[in-house]
């Protein structure tokens with residue numbers, strides 16, 4: 001990996017450069033919080049944001065979109081997006097970089113999702129290191145997703161005078177070489193960066209899970225009264241899945257527009273916590289009970305998809321779902337309780 005130094009006063013120039021070539025998404029302040037929004041003016045970007053309400057997932061998987069349209073009079077079909085420039089996501093924290101990597105794995109698994117491919121084609125991602133936890137509910141230390149783990153083109157680590165820049169991809173290398181914004185780091189800057197990296201490792205050292213066994217541990221408590229206890233605190237509101245960087249479930253419906261001239265195949269985000277999510281033809285609901293739904297989500301985040309994609313855990317510990325959950329249900333608490341039950345938690349069999 002190539003390494004560069006970006007002087008602090010040039011970070012806006014970098015965003016400006018990207019905004020002229022890409023549809024730029026970046027963290028911006030909104031009504032007392034932060035969101036990933038499409039920005040036109042690089043001055044609107046909040047580089048020192050804590051975390052965003054929603055992860056940047058919607059740049060690649062919009063909350064609602066038309067997958068294909070058919071003109072019912074001519075029979076012409078259109079499934080291609082307008083010629084927008086590709087997206088660039090700027091200032092993505094490590095948990096969300098890991099979230100985008102998991103989203104990518106899920107959506108590219110055969111049969112790969114064509115609309116996701118189109119939305120993602122030519123995308124450019126700039127990561128931004130976290131020097132401290134964004135909020136008390138975050139547990140990226142336990143999921144070991146406070147490290148960027150490679151799913152980026154450039155990754156910026158704030159340090160004195162600017163940003164240490166890790167260059168990961170060919171597109172990142174070309175940008176770093178072409179823009180003239182980056183400098184060759186000095187030995188003093190390298191030493192300072194190593195110091196910052198060690199500080200990050202120390203800050204995020206509070207691991208509470210045994211990731212070696214979590215994916216295998218969870219199915220052992222599939223039948224357990226804890227799911228009924230959790231269900232007493234769950235309102236089936238679906239907020240947890242709406243804010244999650246690794247939830248990828250969606251619904252597809254056909255709708256008419258233009259006075260019934262056009263038929264649209266539409267998709268929108270869905271949630272496995274909603275009561276009707278698992279209703280199938282004939283009206284049968286194979287996860288009709290709340291306890292079954294909350295168990296499914298925890299199994300999916302901690303075990304099913306982790307095992308399917310060769311990861312220790314699918315949840316990236318961003319802390320968004322416990323933050324928005326009215327019942328204060330946290331995957332960390334559930335995973336930790338599971339490991340206590342089966343005797344494999346940190347400090348036991350780690």
Ligand code: SF4
Pocket residue numbers: 233234235236237238239240241273321324325326327328329
């Ligand atoms: S946010 Fe909390 S209350 Fe709402 S569905 Fe998720 S777990 Fe249940």
Ligand code: SF4
Pocket residue numbers: 240243244245246247301314315316317318319320321322331
């Ligand atoms: S399950 Fe919760 S903590 Fe884990 S990635 Fe999703 S929103 Fe973040």
